[in-house]
Amino acid sequence: MVNAINKVCKLDSDYLFKIVSEDSNDLIAILNQESKFEYINSKAHEKLTGYTEEDLIGKSAPDLIHPKDHKKALKRLQNIYLTGSEEGEIRLKCKDGNFIWVLMKGMRFVDEDDKVKILMMAKEISKLKRQTSAESEERFKEMCDNLTEIRFWKFLQPKQAIAAYQESQAMLKLIMDSIPQYITWKDINLVYMGCNTNFIKLMGFNEEKDIIGKMDYELGWGEETAVALQLKDKSIIESDNAVYHITELWEYKGNQIWFDVNRIPLHDLEGKVVGILVTYDDITDHKKADEALKSSEQKYRDLTELLPETIYEADLDYNVTYVNSSGLTKFGYTAEDLKKGINVFDAFAPEEVKNVKENLMDLFKTNIAEPHEYLMKNKNGIQFYGRIISVPIYKDGKPNGIRGIIHDITESKLAEQKLKESEEKYRHLFNSTPYAIWLVNLKGIIIDCNITMNNFLSIYTREDIIGKNIREVLDLFISKGDPIFKELEPVFLERFKKIIRGDKLEPLELKVSRADGKIFWITFESSFVNVGNETLLQVFIKDISERKETELKIQESEEKYRLISENANDLIFILDVDGKFTYCNDTFKKILGYNPEELLGRFPIEFAHPEDKENILSDFKKGIMGYSGTNVSRFICKDGTFKWLESIGNISYDNEGNPIKMFTVSRDITERKMMEEKLIQSEEELKVLNKELEQKVKERTKELEEKNLELQKLDKIKDEFITHAAHELKTPLISIAGYTDYILYRYKDIEPEIKEDLLIVQRNIERLHRLMNQLLEVMKIESEKMELNKEIVNVSDIIINCIKELSYLIKEKNHEINVEIKDQIKLNVDPERIFQVLSNLLSNAIKFTPQNGKIEIKAKDDDAKENYIFEISDSGIGLSQDELERLFKKFELVKQISEGKYKKGTGLGLHISKGFIEAHGGKMWASSEGLNRGTTIHFTLPITI
Numbered sequence: 001m002v003n004a005i006n007k008v009c010k011l012d013s014d015y016l017f018k019i020v021s022e023d024s025n026d027l028i029a030i031l032n033q034e035s036k037f038e039y040i041n042s043k044a045h046e047k048l049t050g051y052t053e054e055d056l057i058g059k060s061a062p063d064l065i066h067p068k069d070h071k072k073a074l075k076r077l078q079n080i081y082l083t084g085s086e087e088g089e090i091r092l093k094c095k096d097g098n099f100i101w102v103l104m105k106g107m108r109f110v111d112e113d114d115k116v117k118i119l120m121m122a123k124e125i126s127k128l129k130r131q132t133s134a135e136s137e138e139r140f141k142e143m144c145d146n147l148t149e150i151r152f153w154k155f156l157q158p159k160q161a162i163a164a165y166q167e168s169q170a171m172l173k174l175i176m177d178s179i180p181q182y183i184t185w186k187d188i189n190l191v192y193m194g195c196n197t198n199f200i201k202l203m204g205f206n207e208e209k210d211i212i213g214k215m216d217y218e219l220g221w222g223e224e225t226a227v228a229l230q231l232k233d234k235s236i237i238e239s240d241n242a243v244y245h246i247t248e249l250w251e252y253k254g255n256q257i258w259f260d261v262n263r264i265p266l267h268d269l270e271g272k273v274v275g276i277l278v279t280y281d282d283i284t285d286h287k288k289a290d291e292a293l294k295s296s297e298q299k300y301r302d303l304t305e306l307l308p309e310t311i312y313e314a315d316l317d318y319n320v321t322y323v324n325s326s327g328l329t330k331f332g333y334t335a336e337d338l339k340k341g342i343n344v345f346d347a348f349a350p351e352e353v354k355n356v357k358e359n360l361m362d363l364f365k366t367n368i369a370e371p372h373e374y375l376m377k378n379k380n381g382i383q384f385y386g387r388i389i390s391v392p393i394y395k396d397g398k399p400n401g402i403r404g405i406i407h408d409i410t411e412s413k414l415a416e417q418k419l420k421e422s423e424e425k426y427r428h429l430f431n432s433t434p435y436a437i438w439l440v441n442l443k444g445i446i447i448d449c450n451i452t453m454n455n456f457l458s459i460y461t462r463e464d465i466i467g468k469n470i471r472e473v474l475d476l477f478i479s480k481g482d483p484i485f486k487e488l489e490p491v492f493l494e495r496f497k498k499i500i501r502g503d504k505l506e507p508l509e510l511k512v513s514r515a516d517g518k519i520f521w522i523t524f525e526s527s528f529v530n531v532g533n534e535t536l537l538q539v540f541i542k543d544i545s546e547r548k549e550t551e552l553k554i555q556e557s558e559e560k561y562r563l564i565s566e567n568a569n570d571l572i573f574i575l576d577v578d579g580k581f582t583y584c585n586d587t588f589k590k591i592l593g594y595n596p597e598e599l600l601g602r603f604p605i606e607f608a609h610p611e612d613k614e615n616i617l618s619d620f621k622k623g624i625m626g627y628s629g630t631n632v633s634r635f636i637c638k639d640g641t642f643k644w645l646e647s648i649g650n651i652s653y654d655n656e657g658n659p660i661k662m663f664t665v666s667r668d669i670t671e672r673k674m675m676e677e678k679l680i681q682s683e684e685e686l687k688v689l690n691k692e693l694e695q696k697v698k699e700r701t702k703e704l705e706e707k708n709l710e711l712q713k714l715d716k717i718k719d720e721f722i723t724h725a726a727h728e729l730k731t732p733l734i735s736i737a738g739y740t741d742y743i744l745y746r747y748k749d750i751e752p753e754i755k756e757d758l759l760i761v762q763r764n765i766e767r768l769h770r771l772m773n774q775l776l777e778v779m780k781i782e783s784e785k786m787e788l789n790k791e792i793v794n795v796s797d798i799i800i801n802c803i804k805e806l807s808y809l810i811k812e813k814n815h816e817i818n819v820e821i822k823d824q825i826k827l828n829v830d831p832e833r834i835f836q837v838l839s840n841l842l843s844n845a846i847k848f849t850p851q852n853g854k855i856e857i858k859a860k861d862d863d864a865k866e867n868y869i870f871e872i873s874d875s876g877i878g879l880s881q882d883e884l885e886r887l888f889k890k891f892e893l894v895k896q897i898s899e900g901k902y903k904k905g906t907g908l909g910l911h912i913s914k915g916f917i918e919a920h921g922g923k924m925w926a927s928s929e930g931l932n933r934g935t936t937i938h939f940t941l942p943i944t945i
Helices: 002-008 013-022 042-050 065-081 126-129 158-178 198-202 223-239 286-304 326-331 335-340 350-368 411-430 451-456 472-482 482-501 547-568 587-589 610-626 669-744 752-782 797-804 807-810 831-847 880-887 909-919
Strands: 027-031 037-040 083-092 097-108 118-125 182-187 192-195 243-252 255-268 273-282 310-314 318-325 372-377 383-395 398-408 434-439 445-449 509-515 518-531 534-543 571-576 579-583 628-636 642-653 659-668 792-793 817-819 826-829 854-861 867-874 924-927 934-943
Touching: 027 042, 065 097, 065 118, 126 587, 158 198, 158 518, 182 198, 192 792, 198 273, 223 243, 223 255, 223 273, 255 286, 273 610, 310 326, 318 326, 318 335, 318 831, 326 335, 326 398, 335 642, 335 826, 350 372, 350 383, 383 411, 383 831, 451 534, 472 482, 482 518, 518 547, 571 587, 579 628, 587 752, 642 669, 669 752, 792 797, 797 807, 797 817, 797 826, 797 831, 797 854, 807 831, 826 831, 831 909, 831 934, 909 934
Parallel strands: 817 854
Antiparallel strands: 027 037, 027 118, 083 097, 097 118, 182 192, 182 273, 243 255, 255 273, 310 318, 310 398, 372 383, 383 398, 434 445, 434 534, 509 518, 518 534, 571 579, 571 659, 628 642, 642 659, 792 826, 854 867, 867 934, 924 934
């Protein structure tokens, strides 16, 4: 065949191979020795598997094989290398994850570089796999069934043809001889120029040379057939138009054969028609099958009419073309309705239509028939549940409609819903219980457990346990949890064997630890339960950590109670509901002389003083009725003496509220009772003494009152004397001051020594004058006769004026003055008195602050907006705590002043200043962090509203 091509038309073999493979509807690929793709016909691959050339070139072919076919496929690849060819059915993985069945054929060949490679061809047979066994045995004949896109073969110049031929001779022969169709080509005169092996066999020859150079009438066709072939081929050459898939019936050597025929004109490099390519596909069996199908269709129709289920067919627009009688009845339609037109979607509830459409689209994509359940409706809108299985209808290899069967599953669906609701209730209960529950089959496999199990696990979940044998679960716990399971493993297995035998098992309590270190107590309880036809072991696992902890606390509490009771200094005992001793501690022997064993079962009243028995019975009854009670009585000791006991009892009740016992603690109060008696006696004596003392107090009070009146008179005389003396002293002081001023003014040339003496006299006069004024002010303050001339003034201005007046002293000591006040502080005050206060406080701060010191003046309103708070702080000598307490007393001088470190004052300035502030309704106080750490004087003035 190839020789003939080379001799006559010199085809480009590589180009020919690509045309044939790329236009094939089947999969064609070339694999290298590593079984990796070197070439694929991309159109067919993308259509059938979804993979593109970029997805597969260089990738391993076995990666596309279904896992179950992988071993078989590798064996076939080995056979191809060993024997030269191999074929068989396998499943290929598509890009979307689905699998398709293909009939795979592989051939070994050697390329121009002497490298062994494999040509693989595969035809999809998924549909055939779903058809009858007779149809599935049809031979693989679709390699070039649809060469619908072959457009041209071009004849090349001789040099080009030779080169192409040398490079791909083996490949061309391989692909042409592997195609199951009958292929031949003729020149423009309709003389055979070549054919494939199948065509040689069809014509009954042994070699290609027996055909090349001959015409149709020389090959055994009948005369009529040969002429017809010539006419058809000639029309293609003359029209230069290809025809595809023409069905033709030919008679060859007495046999009638049906062919599917493609005729394609061949061109040279200039586009001139130089021949024709003809492919024949023997479809005789298909034609016979079609006839048989038509015959069987009537049988199918007759059968469907007898079925109780709905059988239907519809076209690609989903218009119903056939419904059996049962279907018409079920859906309430008539044959007349069917003629008028019924759409498939009319049979579904509106909310189901979208799902139906999507599932039908998937059906045509995958060709896989799957049952689907929908809510359906009949012509009158009555709804029911239906299960539908549909398959595509194909005609000439193309989808032509759908065919399906509909089962009414309403009853089973309703039963299923009830079962589901029941299962949901069970599952809710199963998962809501605080106990972990295992369901174990009789082989020891845990088939289910509830989500509560997750509360018992740290690194595992219930999913890790389900499906495992009990032994495997124990191994998990042993490897990651508490090693105690290793010791208990045989215990679990033995318990499992016992319960299988029907033995009754007591609950098993365990202390375990998880992988995260949490320790808790659990209990195992087991019983059988029937689920369907299967008997399962139901294991309940309960967390009893809280109960165990409570038991431990009770145990510890009882131990503590016992220790306390046995070592207590008080009598501790328990009485039953009849009032008898049921427990006595050892202190009874210490206090009353009785051993506890001597008292058990006896009544406390037996040991009571005769005068106290009635009282004891009454208090016991009250205690029984009121949950608790107290009693103070005398009890006889073993030696015959009596001791006073103070008892407190608490009643314990059962769940029904009935008293069951009384816990009692009694304390020996004999000494206290004796002390009380002595105290009573002492009180009587004290009453007598009190009367005598009261009389003496009255007499002494009278004496003090008389002396107080005398002191008040003396104090009044003192005040009057000081006031009168001050006024009388002022008169000569004024005269002396006037004469000294006159002398200094009149005699300017007076001797310096005399002038200095006169100035000293003046200073002493001023000092004495100030002292007189201060004494008068003190008298007014103490007699509460202070008169204030209040008016609304800006206190900020008073502060500024005061600073200006004392500026010479500030400059003299080089002090820094910081003022933090508002521009306007309007208050209702006596401006003269407030100026006097500020002047006194500021002058003290200047005086008692060393050179280059710092003085701060601040003012702000308090949080309640009721008062203004003023502060004058210095960095001076500071005050001790004792000095702070005495600071505002009359004639009080601080230590540093009294020791002569600073110029002494009268000791009245702060006392007078505080009096002025309090007369305004304010307060004054001082603070200091200690000696040499400065002092702050604080005072308040009411805010004017």
